[in-house]
Amino acid sequence: MYYGGQRIVFDYHFLNTSKDSIEARSAFNLHLTDEAHVQHLAGGIGFYNWTIDTPPGKQGAFTAECHFGSDVMTGGLTRHTHRWGTDYSVWYSGGPNDGEHLWTSHDWENDTSFPFDPPVAMNAGEGFKFECDYTNTEDYDLRFGTKASDEMCILFGLVWDPNAFAAPSEGCDVTWVDSNGVGHPATDDGGFPTPPAADASLCLAAATPSGGTADVCLTCKCDSCATVLIKCKTDAECGPIIDCYQHGSGMCEPVIDAHSSGVGLAKQVSACIGSKCASACPRGPSAADAGTP
Secondary structure: OOOOOOOOOOOOOOOOOOOOOOOOOOOOOOOOOOHHHOOOOEEEEEEEEOOOEEOOOOEEEEEEEEEOOOOEEEEEEEEEOOOOEEEEEEEEEOOOOOOOEEEEEOOOOOOOEEEEEEEEEEOOOOEEEEEEEEEOOOOOOEEEOOOOOOEOOEEEEEEEOOOOOOOOOOEEEEEEEOOOOEEEEOOHHHOOOOOOHHHHHHHHHHHOOOOOOOOHHHHHHHHHHHHHHHHHHOOOOHHHHHHHHHOOOOOOHHHHHHOHHHHHHHHHHHHHHHHHOOOOOOOOOOOOOOOOO
């Protein structure tokens, strides 16, 4: 339901595989109905796996789990990958149907939707496991990024509250991977594992001025998130994004555009610090929303 004064923001992805310029067009249609006929307010959900990373010339498969925080009715699911995405599979996660296979899509363009007929009731704590498979035919790593030259791994869905006339607020950011190779949100299953002591020491040594001492915030970041911080800071694409936000300029969109394939890794850093060090670190400019489609 939309109200007067609201804005609708579009994020289009176009890939021109020809040598000629083309005119790209998209359309968004709104259909009016009598308010008395509206029984539920549906909302869109997005489960994002920010951890995908397929090396050049390789195949990759990335599995993630996301669960609902409240009871919802689910009307359908939609896959979202770019052109390197091959198979895309979804299973139930949690509840009486845990592990039951729902759908495998073999085509990133023409087999993208899975309707539930009738809609399915999902209880709080239940959700979906989904796997995105890729074949990287390029000479660079395919990671989660904002451009058509990057990749994505998202499970979209249509849900509504079975008990109230309100659109549910549900979402999921998968930012760490457990020892079984399954990705989770930052606060699930204990969250990001404690980094090795060597990583924490290296992080502190690199970030502390010569002769100085680390403050509470820096100590927490290194003790809790050193591994992912080091990976980002030494990455040519992620490092500039994090540096921009840490310097507090607030004008990081050009940096994100120039280093789009670092967005997924930057999101992992932000999620780790946000979940582990919220009380130790005052909130400032963050990469938490960098590159959200």
